[in-house]
Amino acid sequence: MTGESCEEVFQDSFVTYDELFDLCELDNRRRLGSGVSGTAYKVIFKDKYACLKLGKCLEDQKSFDDEASILTELKGAGGAPLLYCVCNNFPAIVISFRGGITLYKYCKNNELDLETILSLFIKVARKLEEIHLRGFTHNDLKSDNILVQETDGCLELNIIDFGLSTEVGGYVDWYHTPEEHEQYPHYAPEVFFTGPCTPKGDVYSLGYMMFNLLGSYFRKKKIPGPLCLIRLIDFMMDAERTKRPSILQVIEILEKIIDHLGTNATPQDAAASADAASEADAASEADATSRTCAVPRDDVPPVTDVPQRGDAAGSSIINKIKRVALRHALYTALSCVFGCIQQPQY
Ligand SMILES: Nc1ncnc2c1ncn2[C@@H]1O[C@H](COP(=O)(O)OP(=O)(O)OP(=O)(O)O)[C@@H](O)[C@H]1O
Numbered sequence: 001m002t003g004e005s006c007e008e009v010f011q012d013s014f015v016t017y018d019e020l021f022d023l024c025e026l027d028n029r030r031r032l033g034s035g036v037s038g039t040a041y042k043v044i045f046k047d048k049y050a051c052l053k054l055g056k057c058l059e060d061q062k063s064f065d066d067e068a069s070i071l072t073e074l075k076g077a078g079g080a081p082l083l084y085c086v087c088n089n090f091p092a093i094v095i096s097f098r099g100g101i102t103l104y105k106y107c108k109n110n111e112l113d114l115e116t117i118l119s120l121f122i123k124v125a126r127k128l129e130e131i132h133l134r135g136f137t138h139n140d141l142k143s144d145n146i147l148v149q150e151t152d153g154c155l156e157l158n159i160i161d162f163g164l165s166t167e168v169g170g171y172v173d174w175y176h177t178p179e180e181h182e183q184y185p186h187y188a189p190e191v192f193f194t195g196p197c198t199p200k201g202d203v204y205s206l207g208y209m210m211f212n213l214l215g216s217y218f219r220k221k222k223i224p225g226p227l228c229l230i231r232l233i234d235f236m237m238d239a240e241r242t243k244r245p246s247i248l249q250v251i252e253i254l255e256k257i258i259d260h261l262g263t264n265a266t267p268q269d270a271a272a273s274a275d276a277a278s279e280a281d282a283a284s285e286a287d288a289t290s291r292t293c294a295v296p297r298d299d300v301p302p303v304t305d306v307p308q309r310g311d312a313a314g315s316s317i318i319n320k321i322k323r324v325a326l327r328h329a330l331y332t333a334l335s336c337v338f339g340c341i342q343q344p345q346y
């Protein structure tokens, strides 16, 4: 699909439901995945592989229309699929096939080292930056909505699923209670409740994704996560969006941490090395506005704004995450001292 421009592929392709199935040959009915808003199939569309996203019912129409118009505007930014065709009497779109597997599966199926995992986060952050520069926010970033493809030994990452994406400053059209946020913790509190959606909402979701993927890595290695990474995630997931670092700051910090990871180091050395990097940064970077992971948490000024409903829920999830991180650190420390102990359920 590389080299195809959006204009080239989306030539006023509005079709009826019947026409859609004439145009799309189902590739052995291969279901790529399904979610709340429908099912994705791998199809052959005009002699090339494509992805058919099919809604469940007519109520899904708005989210499909929104996704179609945002994909047109994005023009492939962040690896977003190109729009091939829109169904005009049922929620369905045909988009370019991005191949590969989800980042979640990629990390689960491969024995990745810390440097590779952190490099993947940087790649995701760069893709997000592309989307933000186009004036949009993704709002639903998670490892299931990122596809990883290996081409000529290089890993390519594509962000997919723009069903909840909005313009920067926009609002997702839904209503939720704080209890519901616990079921969908990857959404930034302001995205889930009050709005507006800004790039900082995607920073929050990236932080949550990093928390999960790094949590699995350190649990597997049975070592505590480096404090600088825990701090970085903590900043990224601040309930107050203005206090989160920007995507560019996240990239910068991750690059610094990678720089300090010795290539031959054991995971323990790597963790210690990453913390050493954090301490070095703390000494050299005293800029209070660009709050890096090196700034101790206690230095953060108290929130003076009247707390919003979203903030309360955000704080509760941050506290929960902190508790989990603390429990995990304690568990790994104890298991180092006493040998193998039963792994706690998070
Ligand atoms: N363009 C694409 N190329 C290849 N695979 C895709 C593509 N789009 C979606 N998929 C696959 O289909 C799955 C579901 O697609 P998508 O995330 O867009 O739908 P969804 O219904 O909004 O899912 P959810 O609600 O779980 O986020 C993805 O996780 C991915 O595996």
Ligand SMILES: [Mg+2]
Pocket (backbone or CB within 6 Å): 035, 144, 145, 161
């Ligand atoms: Mg999805």
